[in-house]
């Protein structure tokens with residue numbers, strides 16, 4: 201057996217982040233998430249307990265306790281360059297208004313509470329804009345854990361495939377015993393691969409039982 205654990209599961213915020221992002225449940229946006237050299241450009245969803253959505257579910261299968269996720273809240277935009285342009289074009293516009301044009305307004309407000317004082321952009325030194333840009337392109341989240349099997353879409357780990365025939369799915373240790381689908385140590389990414397594996401491995405075994 202390879203130690204089983206929940207995969208494709210929502211992640212739970214640390215206590216500090218839970219306080220910081222209280223009341224954000226339901227808010228979603230397109231992001232780029234990286235964790236353990238894997239990345240996902242998909243949507244992220246704030247939940248009552250933490251983060252979910254395709255980007256998070258996908259990366260949760262590669263996340264291990266203690267790991268940090270790095271989230272680009274504005275993928276495809278060079279925020280520092282954008283803010284520099286806005287400073288010239290609309291100097292009296294507040295940073296919150298400018299951020300609200302690219303991010304949900306509630307989040308823009310919270311960003312101002314946490315990381316930058318809301319004021320007209322021409323009053324904000326470039327160094328501060330650079331710092332803010334770095335935070336929003338590399339928002340670091342250290343989850344407390346996953347929501348567990350209750351909401352996980354798959355189980356990582358399971359019966360070690362080294363002990364199974366790849367042709368018949370029969371156990372190499374116990375004759376006449378077959379393992380297919382979810383119970384094996386085979387886990388696909390989001391996108392139908394887990395159902396496909398269940399059907400395909402079941403079909404294979406079905407030829408021999």
Ligand SMILES: Cc1cc2nc3c(=O)[nH]c(=O)nc-3n(C[C@H](O)[C@H](O)[C@H](O)COP(=O)(O)OP(=O)(O)OC[C@H]3O[C@@H](n4cnc5c(N)ncnc54)[C@H](O)[C@@H]3O)c2cc1C
Pocket residue numbers: 352353354380381382383391392393394395396398
């Ligand atoms: C909410 C959710 C969403 C998902 N979305 C997707 C998706 O979009 N795409 C995708 O590819 N995968 C998805 N999955 C994963 C996918 O459903 C599973 O990988 C797949 O169903 C596994 O098939 P399986 O036949 O191996 O196991 P299961 O579907 O779990 O079937 C096992 C069956 O065995 C029965 N059983 C258990 N114990 C016993 C017993 N002692 N005696 C008799 N019967 C027993 C169970 O009741 C169950 O019916 C999702 C999973 C969940 C939970």
